[in-house]
Amino acid sequence: MPPHPDSAPSTPGKFKMDKSPFIHHRLRWHLNPIAKLIFWSFIFLGLIYMFFFRSSPSNPSSISSSFSSQSDPSRRSLRTFSWGGPAWEKRVRNSARVRASNGISVLVTGSAGFVGTHVSAALKRRGDGVLGLDNFNDYYDPSLKRSRQALLERSGVFIVEGDINDQALLKKLFEVVAFTHVMHLAAQAGVRYAMQNPGSYVHSNIAGFVNLLEVCKSANPQPAIVWASSSSVYGLNTKVPFSEKDRTDQPASLYAATKKAGEEIAHTYNHIYGLSLTGLRFFTVYGPWGRPDMAYFFFTRDILKGKSIPIFEAPNHGTVARDFTYIDDIVKGCLGALDTAEKSTGSGGKKTGPAQLRVFNLGNTSPVPVSDLVSILEKLLKVKAKRMVMKLPRNGDVQYTHANISLAQRELGYKPTTDLQSGLKKFVSFQKCKLQSTVDLLVNEGERGFSRVCKYPSFKFKDDLLHGIENPWNSTGFDKRSIEL
Numbered sequence: 465m466p467p468h469p470d471s472a473p474s475t476p477g478k479f480k481m482d483k484s485p486f487i488h489h490r491l492r493w494h495l496n497p498i499a500k501l502i503f504w505s506f507i508f509l510g511l512i513y514m515f516f517f518r519s520s521p522s523n524p525s526s527i528s529s530s531f532s533s534q535s536d537p538s539r540r541s542l543r544t545f546s547w548g549g550p551a552w553e554k555r556v557r558n559s560a561r562v563r564a565s566n567g568i569s570v571l572v573t574g575s576a577g578f579v580g581t582h583v584s585a586a587l588k589r590r591g592d593g594v595l596g597l598d599n600f601n602d603y604y605d606p607s608l609k610r611s612r613q614a615l616l617e618r619s620g621v622f623i624v625e626g627d628i629n630d631q632a633l634l635k636k637l638f639e640v641v642a643f644t645h646v647m648h649l650a651a652q653a654g655v656r657y658a659m660q661n662p663g664s665y666v667h668s669n670i671a672g673f674v675n676l677l678e679v680c681k682s683a684n685p686q687p688a689i690v691w692a693s694s695s696s697v698y699g700l701n702t703k704v705p706f707s708e709k710d711r712t713d714q715p716a717s718l719y720a721a722t723k724k725a726g727e728e729i730a731h732t733y734n735h736i737y738g739l740s741l742t743g744l745r746f747f748t749v750y751g752p753w754g755r756p757d758m759a760y761f762f763f764t765r766d767i768l769k770g771k772s773i774p775i776f777e778a779p780n781h782g783t784v785a786r787d788f789t790y791i792d793d794i795v796k797g798c799l800g801a802l803d804t805a806e807k808s809t810g811s812g813g814k815k816t817g818p819a820q821l822r823v824f825n826l827g828n829t830s831p832v833p834v835s836d837l838v839s840i841l842e843k844l845l846k847v848k849a850k851r852m853v854m855k856l857p858r859n860g861d862v863q864y865t866h867a868n869i870s871l872a873q874r875e876l877g878y879k880p881t882t883d884l885q886s887g888l889k890k891f892v893s894f895q896k897c898k899l900q901s902t903v904d905l906l907v908n909e910g911e912r913g914f915s916r917v918c919k920y921p922s923f924k925f926k927d928d929l930l931h932g933i934e935n936p937w938n939s940t941g942f943d944k945r946s947i948e949l
């Protein structure tokens with residue numbers, strides 16, 4: 465067997481050629497000028513291929529993306545994206561074209577994510593221009609993101625595949641479209657995962673955000689930016705309900721720390737460059753098309769499977785609770801923030817006057833204990849959960865969240881209307897709908913359509929629902945039928 469490449473010594477001097485079993489073959493090859501010519505021709509053609517197809521100016525992202533994936537091994541699924549060229553630019557322009565008379569043109573980062581998909585669809589529906597950007601990373605099953613992408617494509621939203629750290633790509637997007645707004649939702653989400661992969665939080669939530677702001681500050685005109693902060697910035701704050709004026713300097717997780725860093729970075733770019741910036745502190749958002757890493761989602765799956773559910777409890781049997789917020793309410797808050805965002809004041813990378821800087825809580829103002837969340841799911845699923853009550857692990861979770869939303873109410877007209885019981889009902893119905901052919905109800909129907917209940921005639925309740933949750937976006941089931949309608 466030939467030696468494995470890894471076992472070859474790095475210094476050529478140590479390579480003992482005369483002991484090689486291939487010595488005669490190599491010698492013959494060495495002496496044959498035609499073989500030599502063929503060999504060098506292949507090398508030459510290979511170099512030409514690499515030069516023209518991998519790093520041509522029409523595809524500069526290949527250089528920066530492949531560099532970033534090599535320089536950051538902690539980041540999963542950062543790969544070489546291809547973009548550029550007249551056909552690609554045309555798609556970008558079409559997607560971002562404003563159709564309503566007073567519409568805006570928005571670059572939505574993280575558009576294949578949970579909130580990003582809903583916000584993009586809502587903007588498109590009302591006639592705004594929307595261009596998506598997403599790196600389709602594998603923090604959770606990317607095929608879910610592909611299904612959301614297919615859904616958006618049907619309503620005319622093109623998602624550019626790329627990373628927010630790719631400066632050349634971002635610059636190109638602003639060259640092609642004069643975006644009035646950026647809805648920045650691309651982030652590494654999840655509180656507990658930060659202990660496993662801290663680098664991905666720094667990469668997306670800090671480096672990526674700075675990169676985006678750098679491009680926005682130089683864009684002409686500068687866009688107004690609305691971006692996703694998090695309720696987790698309140699960290700160990702004990703004063704409830706959480707108000708925007710409360711202290712946020714005690715984050716309990718690296719995730720929270722990166723979101724808090726984002727808020728400080730926003731301050732800097734507003735102060736120096738006159739960028740209009742609005743941070744939205746989302747409170748545990750849930751609903752149809754949600755994230756499989758979130759408790760309500762995997763609790764549903766595990767209850768149906770008969771697996772036990774770990775329910776966290778604070779010391780002395782203290783209640784752990786969240787201000788769970790339904791996705792449609794969050795979307796309204798996002799649109800309210802975009803609509804009330806003032807223009808940035810910078811030009812040519814320089815500030816010309818003071819610009820708007822805001823932070824809002826977007827919660828439900830009604831915290832629910834996690835054990836009650838499980839009780840609601842039991843009723844909806846008609847299955848008793850196997851509860852395993854355990855101590856809140858030291859992994860970044862906080863005991864309690866509760867939003868004071870009066871500021872958002874006043875400034876954005878934000879008014880949540882969905883309680884946890886109704887929202888989870890819509891989530892469970894959505895999972896059921898995935899199983900049968902009338903899923904077209906979910907497509908192009910917008911806010912109501914996403915959560916609309918459909919009929920499921922031959923539905924074997926538990927088994928079918930479980931199948932839907934486990935395989936909701938594979939190519940054989942729901943995905944094909946719903947997307948290709």
Ligand SMILES: O=C(O)[C@H]1O[C@H](OP(=O)(O)OP(=O)(O)OC[C@H]2O[C@@H](n3ccc(=O)[nH]c3=O)[C@H](O)[C@@H]2O)[C@H](O)[C@@H](O)[C@@H]1O
Nearest residue numbers: 653654655694695696746747748758759774775776834861
């Ligand atoms: O509000 C936010 O800013 C954050 O909301 C969620 O974070 P979290 O509230 O921790 O949401 P889940 O992971 O769905 O947990 C919900 C509740 O279930 C509890 N839980 C979670 C997991 C588990 O196994 N058992 C359990 O009792 C958690 O302690 C928490 O109280 C999102 O995952 C974050 O990305 C987001 O930024």
